Amino acid sequence: MLESFYPVTAIIFMTVLSMVFILFTACFYIFYISLLSVHRLYLTPHSLTNRYKVNKQMLNKKSLVAFLTIAIIGIAAMALGCTSPTPTATPLPNASPTAAPVSGTIKVVGSTSVQPYATDLSDKFTEKYPNAIAQVSGGGSGAGIKAAQDGTAQIGMSSRELTQAEKDSGLKETVIAYDGIAIVVNNANAVSDLTTAQIKDIFAGNITNWKDVGGSDAAITVVTREAGSGTRTAFQEIVMGKVNITTGAVVQSSTGGITQTVAGDRNAIGYISYGSLDNSVKALKVNGVVPSTSTIKDKTYKIQRPFLYVTKGEPTDAVARAFIAFTLSPEGQAILASGKLVTV
Structure with a gap:
């Protein structure tokens, strides 16, 4: 000076x-x-x-x-x-301020349907904030909600809405996208379309042979998710109502597990996240409507649910707040849209 x-x-x-x-x-x-x-x-x-x-x-x-x-x-x-001092440049009103430094590590736990998207988001998030890490792991929606409740994770992932009791306990849900639940069969299966009533009867164990719904004469293998899965909860509420899934069903603990089982059994039927659908299995039309981003968005495809982040009230952790904000930003929503989800 x-x-x-x-x-x-x-x-x-x-x-x-x-x-x-x-x-x-x-x-x-x-x-x-x-x-x-x-x-x-x-x-x-x-x-x-x-x-x-x-x-x-x-x-x-x-x-x-x-x-x-x-x-x-x-x-x-x-x-x-x-002698006049050099004038200081005044930022333009629309100029974006430099992002505040964010550093630390958080845990993001829960739905295996949400997990692959959260993993992609985490990778891009760390590129944006090199000192911030979001560790993503599965376990199911129930595990994610519990982790958010007891504080073992800063963010829980859920593929079902919170119950009123869960909301009353102080949990907060943030919708990050919408996803369809695809009804999938083996690629060799001749059946291509089922009504909601037929799907319900198959998973309840009332229809046990494919010939009863226009397929070959073969016993149906029902594949379902485990209790506590957000996808199962949503499927139960939307399709099954108060009717239980048959106890003879094969139970898998992840979206990938159902996909693998159905791909390996020509008589199997299951349900998975539409966003996780690949060519190894075939998605059925439901009531004549094919599952797609457009039919999920316009709600003509009825079997759908929200993807959520769950926190214990408003998150206090700076990294958790930044990760949620990044997910809801145009950049984050573009990542979700690329995975066949309907953005918010």
Whole structure:
């Protein structure tokens, strides 16, 4: 600061000194011309010649005054230009502030349907915030809700809505996207369309042979998710209602487990997240409507549910808040949309 102070002070001092010197010289010159004019006008014989000379000198005097005035103004302007501080750039109203540093590690636990999306989001999140990590793991929606409740995870993942009792306990849900539940069969299965009533009867164990719904004469293998799964809970509420899934069903603990079982059994039927659907299995039409992003969005495909983040009240952890905000940002929503989810 001192290094910049002294040169500026010197400039100001020299400028002021120069102005004083010029003013002094101008005043002395004007005084001298005035005395000389008086002497020639009143102390010597008046003549036209003398009057002409005096008028010329007066004109020269006015010219000098004008010149000196301009010079002084110029010097003053230069002084102000030299001593004025450099203006600070004012940010534009629409300019985005630099993101505040975020650092630390959080746990994101729960739904295996949400898990692959949260993993992709976590990777991009860490690219944006190199010192922040979101550790994502599965376990099912029930495990995620419990982890958020007891504080073993900052964020729980759920593929079902919270119950009123869970909300009353202080849990908060944040919808991050919407997903369909696809009814899947083996690629070799000739059946392509079922009604909601037929699906319900198959999973209840009332329809046990594919020939009863237009397929081959073969026993149906029912594959379901474990109790506590968000996908199972949503399927139970939307399709089964108060009717239980048959106890003879094969139980899998993940979306991938159901996909693998159905892909390996030509007589199997199961249900998975539409976003996790791949070519290893075939998705059935339900009531004539094929599951797709557009039919989920316009709700013509009825078997659908929200994907949620669950927290214990408003999250206090800075990384958790940043991760949720990133998920809901245009960048985060684009990641979810690329995985066949309907964004919020």
